[in-house]
Ligand code: SF4
């Protein structure tokens with residue numbers, strides 16, 4: 001019972017934060033608050049807050065619209081306006097929503113942007129997306145932040161300097177112009193300090209999957225856990241409080257020896273531990289998750305929870321080097337890592353969290369993730385001898401979620417894992 | 433086959449030579465060049481654009497890798513790419529794993545899209561080549577910010593080449609290379625200008641061979657060929673036919689099969705501008721070849737003289753206006769948008785162009801292709817209908833656009 005109450009507390013905190021943000025957005029124009037549209041990977045939450053702006057994340061709107069079954073209509077609308085069937089469905093969902101009056105996922109109208117902050121990290125589609133939005137909002141300023149790719153698996157001083165110069169010469173002056181607020185580095189530092197604190201908690205939370213049974217699902221529940229930092233709360237006390245609370249709830253689960261909470265209650269038996277690469281499907285999120293928990297499969301790590309920042313390897317926002325920290329943060333998001341880095345990170349997860357298998361959910365319309373996934377999978381299979389599984393779906397287009405195909409594939413995969421476990425058990429405990 | 437010192441050979445001859453080079457998937461000219469140059473470094477670059485001057489000045493031969501087209505059966509590449517990813521990365525992988533490029537020292541992947549970017553990672557994972565460089569073109573256009581970053585990117589390339597051949601690149605060498613590529617761009621531009629008014633003098637297919645051949649041979653040789661081609665095209669050859677003039681846009685990376693290029697003109701169009709070999713025409717006008725800081729001059733040209741491209745952030749200079757200007761300047765009747773299937777940059781740009789062209793009254797059609805498909809009946813019919821409609825509605829206001 002006590003644990004139920006605790007579970008609810010972190011969820012309530014998150015709900016309050018998100019509702020508060022959408023309420024603020026609904027009254028932004030009236031209250032004279034400036035609105036900044038931006039993206040999750042490489043989001044400059046702390047800087048946006050330093051200028052007292054409110055963030056809108058088009059990707060989050062798209063995924064929430066999908067969970068509320070609204071995305072199909074929006075995508076159809078965009079396709080009527082020459083958007084191809086084959087491109088990122090987040091973009092089409094967003095454009096469709098705009099064409100239909102820009103009513104956000106909570107049913108409230110979203111304010112028009114005062115600035116489009118194109119933090120162009122890890123995906124070229126972002127650039128096209130805001131080029132498209134710029135045509136819809138011709139008077140809105142676009143601020144482009146080009147994040148260099150970690151082509152050699154490192155962030156060099158010249159890459160950092162390139163970004164810092166962009167902050168100094170373009171981003172900050174333009175933000176000052178839009179908001180009429182002078183850049184206050186001390187304020188930024190305070191936000192960064194809180195970011196660092198939240199990042200410590202997040203790392204601890206995702207590290208709890210080392211336990212058996214794992215107290216959390218690091219993919220299906222993980223996407224909720226990263227919600228606050230991906231929607232603009234990184235750098236706030238609220239986020240720190242939320243993660244602290246969540247961590248203590250998880251500790252309690254560990255103490256009680258409990259597995260993850262699913263929409264149908266607690267997972268009873270942990271049969272398989274998996275690492276998942278790729279974003280989830282949002283249109284049938286619950287059904288998708290159910291296939292896993294019905295089979296006793298828990299996700300002990302996922303790459304998707306690292307799109308808004310990679311903290312497991314020790315990197316943190318450093319308030320003493322504020323602009324450099326922002327630069328490094330942008331460069332260090334998952335999709336800005338090169339393929340060998342991604343493989344190394346996943347390999348670490350598979351080993352450290354003692355995964356039985358590795359599953360790729362390949363998203364039809366997201367090349368930033370999908371291009372290269374097959375090579376990565378083969379490499380991990382060869383190096384770690386981990387059994388690999390492969391399924392295909394889409395982010396927010398329900399036409400590309402085939403429940404029966406995915407279920408069949410996963411069932412065969414789990415059968416294979418079960419057999420392998422049996423053999424392994426037989427090898428370690430041979431019959432007398 | 434080298435152009436011999438000044439003696440004018442027939443146009444047909446050069447077209448044949450260029451055709452051979454353009455589709456030589458064994459990259460024989462580069463192999464021969466390497467045999468002739470003991471410390472020569474062969475560097476493959478992927479679409480769209482790379483400042484080849486830098487490789488040339490460093491003692492290298494830049495060689496364009498534009499996929500296998502319809503001339504390479506994919507055996508291994510499909511195991512690397514899902515069906516909903518464009519075709520070119522799988523054919524590039526196939527070429528490399530099948531040893532077509534075993535004489536290449538390094539590979540450069542210009543930043544154009546996530547697919548090519550991640551392909552650079554697959555090359556690294558598989559340890560292909562002595563170096564793999566992802567060339568991150570700046571999206572910041574302040575000379576002291578993006579311009580400096582771009583110079584550093586070029587320095588990395590020179591560093592990689594130096595590690596192989598030990599050669600220090602001087603500003604003089606860079607300026608010489610810039611001058612050679614200026615000549616190359618000027619000659620290609622001259623052909624396009626001639627074809628603008630006299631497109632019957634050389635078909636798009638022939639033009640394609642001539643320009644593409646330049647991506648796999650030394651620039652000096654290509655310049656000599658271009659000189660001769662220009663000399664021929666200055667004179668009247670062939671006869672004008674009743675065709676509309678169009679601009680072909682969107683096929684800047686994965687290349688359509690030659691049959692498709694041919695089909696467009698056969699279906700009643702003269703293509704008077706295109707972005708097929710965009711990289712060879714990316715910089716408009718000359719790059720200053722006289723400065724003490726040639727890398728800065730190249731960066732300056734990238735910032736101020738780049739052709740419109742789906743991979744360059746365009747908000748201060750909208751691409752639809754730039755393409756509309758090309759249509760106007762070339763006296764074209766419309767635009768054919770041809771995108772490689774699943775090509776994000778091209779397909780995501782399409783609604784921007786089409787919406788603007790509906791407003792501006794520029795006629796267009798759009799279709800998709802894949803490099804390995806060589807059946808074009810439907811596309812040919814579509815282009816034919818487009819051409820007929822334009823001829824039919826010649827006197828109508830341009831707003832009567834045929835859209836798909
Ligand atoms: S392509 Fe992928 S990473 Fe890029 S915006 Fe779409 S979903 Fe996000």
Ligand code: SF4
Nearest residue numbers: 518545685686775776
């Ligand atoms: S065809 Fe398009 S998506 Fe494919 S590699 Fe080229 S630019 Fe990228």
